[in-house]
Amino acid sequence: MTGGTPVAGETLPGAGDEGDDAPDRVxxxxxMDCFYASCERLRHDDLDGEPVVVGMGYEPGESIGAVATASYEAREFGVESAMPVSEALALLPRRADADPDDPDAPDPEETGRYVPVDLDFYxxxxxxxxxxxxxxxxxxxxxxxxxxxxxxxxxxxxxxxxxxxxxxxxxxxxxxxxxxxxxxxxxxxxxxxxxxxxxxxxxxxxxxxxxxxxxxxxxxxxxxxxxxxxxxxxxxxxxxxxxxxxxxxxxxxxxxxxxxxxxxxxxxxxxxxxxxxxxxxxxxxxxxxxxxxxxxxxxAGDDDREVTPTGLPKSLSRESALPTTADESTKRETVSALAADVARRARERGCLYRTIGIKAVEPPFDVNTRARSLPGPVDDPDLVEEVALDLLAEFDDARVRKLGVRVSKLDFAETDQATLGGFDAGGGDGGDGRDREAAPEARGGPDGGKLTDWVDGPPDRGDGDGPTGGRDRRDADEGQATLGDWD
DNA sequence: TCTGGGGTCCTAGGACCC
DNA sequence: TCTGGGGTCCTAGGACCC
Missing domain, CATH: 3.30.70.270 (Reverse transcriptase/Diguanylate cyclase domain)
Known part of the structure; x- marks a missing residue:
């Protein structure tokens, strides 16, 4: 089986085995290995060799949150990613709770170090x-x-x-x-x-x-x-x-x-x-x-996807768990805060959005999503909140354990895109489904447009309705570098 | 045990247009 | 007018990943 004698240069151009003479890629x-835990060790020497659990939503002394990363030592105790901290604590008690003098306290040898996530540092x-x-x-x-x-x-x-x-x-x-x-x-x-x-x-x-x-x-x-x-x-x-x-x-x-x-x-x-x-x-x-x-x-080992740079994000969202509640004002306040945060992040990243959605999770784990698309891309925090709250109204009587707000159909328009022109006052798109640019009044916000109408649901679904025309507005999502796969 | 939070892609059904 | 097909967009949900 090993008698072959490969000869460099033996494969001539065009003589490739799969109709492609390109060399095999490398x-x-x-x-990164348990990255968050490794980062914590980088700045805390005393965590070396110890079981380390990095908890998301975790606060020292509490048992809320979930395991973001467990070091390999902690995994020995059965602690896994995504596990509730309360469950992790049952498998691996906190070091702080160990007490060699207390027979009821955990053995320090069988405890771990719990730290909250610090994403900025990572x-x-x-x-x-x-x-x-x-x-x-x-x-x-x-x-x-x-x-x-x-x-x-x-x-x-x-x-x-x-x-x-x-x-x-x-x-x-x-x-x-x-x-x-x-x-x-x-x-x-x-x-x-x-x-x-x-x-x-x-x-x-x-x-x-x-x-x-x-x-x-x-x-x-x-x-x-x-x-x-x-x-x-x-x-x-x-x-x-x-x-x-x-x-x-x-x-x-x-x-x-x-x-x-x-x-x-x-x-x-x-x-x-x-x-x-x-x-x-x-x-x-x-x-x-x-x-x-x-x-x-x-x-089968058959995968010809190219390694391409990560494209721009396709959505931005924020969500947060809360103690299960049916209280309307709690829900509305939560959604308002999430909406403000999402809108702020979108603005920071210089992106417009055309769809605003919410997520409401009912116990035990019933995920509901609702979304509404706007006639054109906007950067409008007030509108995000208004639409999100309006969508939330459907869940006024529901008990929820988690709420989220998302913006999608993102548009990372550069400022120079505004010079493209090509929007037509007639409202049609010529039948090829492609507009060069959104109607200008749809860009900056509801002023001059009818965007606020959308808070209460789509207005007339008629085609070519004045200032809001323009469905596909761009020839392609340039810069997206999508792979059409699931990476 | 009362299961984070941030994403991506796919699918299915309905609306609508040609 | 009847019938039908193709295409796109929208929404909602689901699976998956880190």
Whole structure:
């Protein structure tokens, strides 16, 4: 099986195996290990080696909130992300509650340190991480505060480290190196692995926090690889080994398979990524919609998405839990505060919005959303509040445990967009569904327009109704760089 | 145990237009 | 006038991710 003798340069342009002579990409997925807890350790030495729980909505001494991040030591006690702090405390009591002299108090050895989330600080640390990533890769997609994809194809390659040859030339040649952890026989190591280690080491050295890195020829495999050996992992999956690497993993390890999909797949007799890859895709489509076949392709190691920069946000929202209440003024005050905050953030980010919505969660966990679209994009905090309160009226008698406000159909119009012109007074859009620009009076607010009418619901749904015409106003959502997938 | 908060994408049904 | 199809937008809900 290892008798193949790959020869560099043997693959001629145009002779690629998949109708594409581009070299295999080298994609890294960088995933910070229990990032919030690592950040806390960065500034509090005494947390080193201790079970650390970072709680969202948590306040010292209280048992409210949920676990945002648990350190690996805390996970040993069963503490998990998204768990209510009260439940985490049952598994892992607070250190402050330990008392060696009190037989009823917890053993200090079996307690943990609880700290509230401090997002501002974590963002400062994340900025240092990003600076390293920027230095290491021109093509990046930052997925969240603690996670990013890098396309480093132009910085390194799948060639064997320390020698000539090209063991990973992109085909399914059995001579290609197998998936490897950081260790492995030197002859199996690739330049890509060395580069990934370099990135990982620089993050640790320059930002002071540990990361796990996965390296593979595509994004989804790199993502799974970074998860495969956490924390502090480095897992390399060379071209030709992707399917073999993924096959034994449970379906839940495939990005995009959550609890519901896992259960659906299980009912179909599909338990591993290998099963999923081999499953009949029409059958998957029947059970899961278009997502099904796509998950199957990912499970098979087939993913040609480009690493593209994160686009502008598509919505902004704020929500907050509250003690379950039916009290109308409490609900209205909460929504007003959330609306003000969302509107402020939108303004800070220089974006207009065209849809305003609310969320009302009734116990036990009944999520209701309501939304109303405006005739044109606005930046109008008063209108956000008015519309949100109006939508809330439907829930005047409801008991709610959580309320939220959201703006969407965002428009990051630059000031120079105002010079585009092209709006027509006639109200029509010429029939091609494309307007160049919103009616100007719809931009700044309700003045001169009829936006306030919308507080009480859409006015006349007639077409081409005067100043509010213009449905699609832009040729494309430029700058969005959407992938059409679920990253 | 009374399950954070911030997002993304997909789907389905209805309205409406051509 | 009847019938029908295609396309887009809107709203609501759901699954998933970090």
């Amino acid at each position: 994609v890294c997925h960088v995933d 963002e400062d640390v994340a900025a240092e991480v990003k600076a390293v990533l920027r230095d290491c890769a021109d093509t990046r997609r930052e997925v969240s505060i603690d996670e990013a994809y890098l396309d480093v194809t132009d910085r390194t390659s799948w060639a064997a480290a320390g020698g000539g040859g090209n063991p990973a030339d992109g085909d399914d040649d059995p001579a290609d190196p197998p998936p490897s952890g950081a260790a492995g026989p030197a002859e199996a190591r690739t330049l890509a692995e060395g580069y990934a280690r370099h990135v990982k080491d620089r993050i640790e050295r320059e930002a002071g926090v540990p990361a796990s890195v996965g390296v593979a020829p595509n994004m989804s495999a790199a993502k799974v690889a970074s998860d495969a050996d956490k924390p502090d992992g480095l897992v390399v999956v060379p071209p030709g080994s992707v399917a073999e690497f993924l096959a034994p993993l449970p379906t839940a390890d495939v990005h995009g398979v959550g609890p519901v999909t896992e259960e659906t797949l299980s009912e179909l007799g599909i338990d591993t990524a290998g099963d999923l890859a081999a499953a009949d895709r029409d059958r998957l489509a029947d059970a899961l919609g278009e997502r099904g076949p796509e998950l199957s392709r990912r499970a």
